[in-house]
Amino acid sequence: MTSVQVAIDALNAAGQNALASALAGLDGADQQSLAAQVDDLDLDLIGDLVNRFVHGGETEKPLGSVGEAATIPIPADDAALAAEAQARSVGEDMLRSGKVAALLLAGGQGSRLGFDGPKGDYPYAPITKRTLFAQHAAKIAALRTRYGCELPWYILTSPQNDAATKASFAAADHFGLAPASITFVVQGTLPAVDAQTGALLRAEAGSLALSPDGHGGLFSALRRSGALDEMKAAGISTIFSFQVDNPKVRVCRPEFLGYHREANAEMSNTAVRKSSPGEKMGVVVELDGTTSMVEYSDLPDDLANQRNDDGSLTYWAGSIAVHCIEVDFALRLTEGGLKLPYHRANKKVAHLDANGQLVSPSEPNAIKFETFLFDGLPLASASITIEAARDDEFCPIKNADGDSSPESARQLLNEMYSRWYEATGISVPLAQDGKPVDLEIDPRFALDADELAARLPAGFSITGPTALGPDGAIIS
Numbered sequence: 461m462t463s464v465q466v467a468i469d470a471l472n473a474a475g476q477n478a479l480a481s482a483l484a485g486l487d488g489a490d491q492q493s494l495a496a497q498v499d500d501l502d503l504d505l506i507g508d509l510v511n512r513f514v515h516g517g518e519t520e521k522p523l524g525s526v527g528e529a530a531t532i533p534i535p536a537d538d539a540a541l542a543a544e545a546q547a548r549s550v551g552e553d554m555l556r557s558g559k560v561a562a563l564l565l566a567g568g569q570g571s572r573l574g575f576d577g578p579k580g581d582y583p584y585a586p587i588t589k590r591t592l593f594a595q596h597a598a599k600i601a602a603l604r605t606r607y608g609c610e611l612p613w614y615i616l617t618s619p620q621n622d623a624a625t626k627a628s629f630a631a632a633d634h635f636g637l638a639p640a641s642i643t644f645v646v647q648g649t650l651p652a653v654d655a656q657t658g659a660l661l662r663a664e665a666g667s668l669a670l671s672p673d674g675h676g677g678l679f680s681a682l683r684r685s686g687a688l689d690e691m692k693a694a695g696i697s698t699i700f701s702f703q704v705d706n707p708k709v710r711v712c713r714p715e716f717l718g719y720h721r722e723a724n725a726e727m728s729n730t731a732v733r734k735s736s737p738g739e740k741m742g743v744v745v746e747l748d749g750t751t752s753m754v755e756y757s758d759l760p761d762d763l764a765n766q767r768n769d770d771g772s773l774t775y776w777a778g779s780i781a782v783h784c785i786e787v788d789f790a791l792r793l794t795e796g797g798l799k800l801p802y803h804r805a806n807k808k809v810a811h812l813d814a815n816g817q818l819v820s821p822s823e824p825n826a827i828k829f830e831t832f833l834f835d836g837l838p839l840a841s842a843s844i845t846i847e848a849a850r851d852d853e854f855c856p857i858k859n860a861d862g863d864s865s866p867e868s869a870r871q872l873l874n875e876m877y878s879r880w881y882e883a884t885g886i887s888v889p890l891a892q893d894g895k896p897v898d899l900e901i902d903p904r905f906a907l908d909a910d911e912l913a914a915r916l917p918a919g920f921s922i923t924g925p926t927a928l929g930p931d932g933a934i935i936s
């Protein structure tokens with residue numbers, strides 16, 4: 461029996477008769493391509509999702525009982541500072557002993573920024589035009605030097621940007637890092653189905669309408685690629701995951717690693733205080749007594765706007781998508797025991813009809829299925845959430861303008877670097893708009909204000925836009 465016939469029989473057995481007929485009617489490369497995609501499908505899973513979300517009409521479950529999340533706040537007294545110092549020591553020991561791997565989520569494209577290519581290739585820096593990939597690579601290099609560790613770096617790409625991402629790293633000579641120390645892992649995909657019938661849709665004659673399976677798919681991608689087994693064999697216990705679009709992120713922050721280890725946690729969060737009730741951030745809460753995260757759009761307005769007696773938001777803990785994840789926990793999530801729940805998303809999906817004609821709908825016509833990384837939180841045996849200083853750790857670049865844009869990130873970075881300089885007694889001039897001039901500091905020269913103070917030469921001053929290179933040389 462040919463592979464094509466095997467695929468046709470499997471589709472018919474799964475009730476996907478329309479696609480089976482379409483496959484039988486093709487020939488040549490289109491038929492072989494579509495058969496190969498069908499062979500990669502988990503038709504049992506798809507059948508279950510179709511039965512639940514299409515025929516069964518399953519919707520998102522009600523929130524349940526919502527309460528404030530337990531958090532470790534920014535230290536405000538001597539006891540808290542001592543606890544943070546202890547956590548930092550534990551985290552630094554984890555890094556030095558090779559217990560940590562860094563994981564960058566970089567599957568997105570720069571389309572919302574008006575940029576054609578992987579988001580990590582976006583040249584966000586105002587002076588050097590360094591890219592987000594280059595910024596994160598410099599932090600990895602700096603951490604390896606500071607802690608004398610290998611710190612393997614895993615990068616989660618998507619089928620849409622994997623080749624371009626690898627080409628970008630190759631063209632940049634892997635930003636000075638050993639290529640063998642970087643592992644690219646491709647996120648999985650799931651097919652879209654017709655919202656009325658559950659039929660699998662085709663984007664082209666020889667291709668299904670596929671889309672990424674959500675950031676929760678990183679667990680299965682790591683398992684499928686062999687990365688989890690590789691980590692386990694290397695003695696790595698903890699994965700530090702972070703997003704590509706935040707140039708301020710404190711990669712492998714030792715305090716976070718230490719708090720996570722001290723609590724014997726399986727998956728943990730970093731949160732910042734939301735700037736407003738409507739800010740588009742997931743909110744860390746206690747949901748039915750378990751640490752969970754609720755999408756901003758799913759948190760009822762009365763809860764989103766609820767305030768404490770001092771006027772602060774009750775549900776303030778906005779997730780910045782920075783997590784510590786135990787390798788053993790990730791293995792359990794991919795061994796058939798614990799499983800992340802699937803969510804449905806109603807989308808407009810262009811597809812071929814029964815006659816092979818392209819249909820471009822004006823209204824949502826299809827369902828896409830995805831999993832969310834944060835849904836691992838309530839499945840963890842223990843979890844902690846630490847509060848991070850927003851001014852020091854969060855400046856996302858998501859939109860072309862306005863909030864979370866390159867311009868807003870530039871201003872926030874300038875303000876942070878200005879604080880670093882002023883802590884050493886160096887004044888930073890203001891631009892014509894009354895804000896600090898453009899500043900850049902390569903992480904390989906200084907990862908934080910203390911390192912900057914220790915490495916700046918005597919007599920250093922700033923007279924205008926200034927970028928410090930990896931060796932402290934001024935680029936202006």
